[in-house]
Amino acid sequence: MKNLEKIVYDKLTEHPKRINHTKGVIQTAVNLCKAHGVNENDCYLAALFHDYTKYDTVEVHEKYLGKEFIKKYEKQPFLYHPYSGAIALKELVPEVSDYVLNAIRYHTWCRPNATKLDKIIFIADKCEPNRVYPDAKMIYELALKDLDEALIYALKSNVKHLETKNLFPHPDQIKTLVHYQVKKENL
Numbered sequence: 506m507k508n509l510e511k512i513v514y515d516k517l518t519e520h521p522k523r524i525n526h527t528k529g530v531i532q533t534a535v536n537l538c539k540a541h542g543v544n545e546n547d548c549y550l551a552a553l554f555h556d557y558t559k560y561d562t563v564e565v566h567e568k569y570l571g572k573e574f575i576k577k578y579e580k581q582p583f584l585y586h587p588y589s590g591a592i593a594l595k596e597l598v599p600e601v602s603d604y605v606l607n608a609i610r611y612h613t614w615c616r617p618n619a620t621k622l623d624k625i626i627f628i629a630d631k632c633e634p635n636r637v638y639p640d641a642k643m644i645y646e647l648a649l650k651d652l653d654e655a656l657i658y659a660l661k662s663n664v665k666h667l668e669t670k671n672l673f674p675h676p677d678q679i680k681t682l683v684h685y686q687v688k689k690e691n692l
């Protein structure tokens with residue numbers, strides 16, 4: 506594990522804030538794993554690699570993802586790194602599980618029918634200690650008790666934030682939000 510840590514932090518060496526963020530996500534995600542009975546090693550690996558390819562060029566992302574994917578999300582280039590990060594980890598650790606890789610793939614907006622680990626990495630990314638926006642603390646408090654509640658709150662918070670910038674949420678983001686709102690109503 507130590508070696509993987511070095512690989513990630515060396516790659517992000519010019520981005521000390523991203524290193525701190527990654528450490529914050531690890532810490533928060535491990536806390537949430539303890540609260541919800543999720544394997545801590547899986548959690549650690551997903552958190553460590555979730556932003557591994559964040560600063561790669563489009564050319565590098567294209568090598569991992571192919572031309573079609575790059576074209577499909579050209580208006581949301583921030584969606585490249587979750588998918589390329591998962592592929593990069595698979596190359597480094599071929600025996601890594603899909604359970605871990607999916608948590609990396611879906612860390613931006615999560616997804617309907619997510620695993621507990623998907624939810625934890627998504628939530629930890631939004632509320633680790635370096636996130637200082639007002640909703641972050643609430644997201645963490647909710648997540649200790651109920652991951653779905655925290656997920657809904659985090660997605661709504663993001664939609665609100667986009668609105669203040671006159672931006673629209675992505676349809677996949679809304680689909681995920683509606684999925685969990687309907688699930689909650691049907692409980």
Ligand SMILES: [Fe+2]
Nearest residue numbers: 555556586612
């Ligand atoms: Fe990310």
Ligand SMILES: [Fe+2]
Nearest residue numbers: 526555556630
């Ligand atoms: Fe992140």
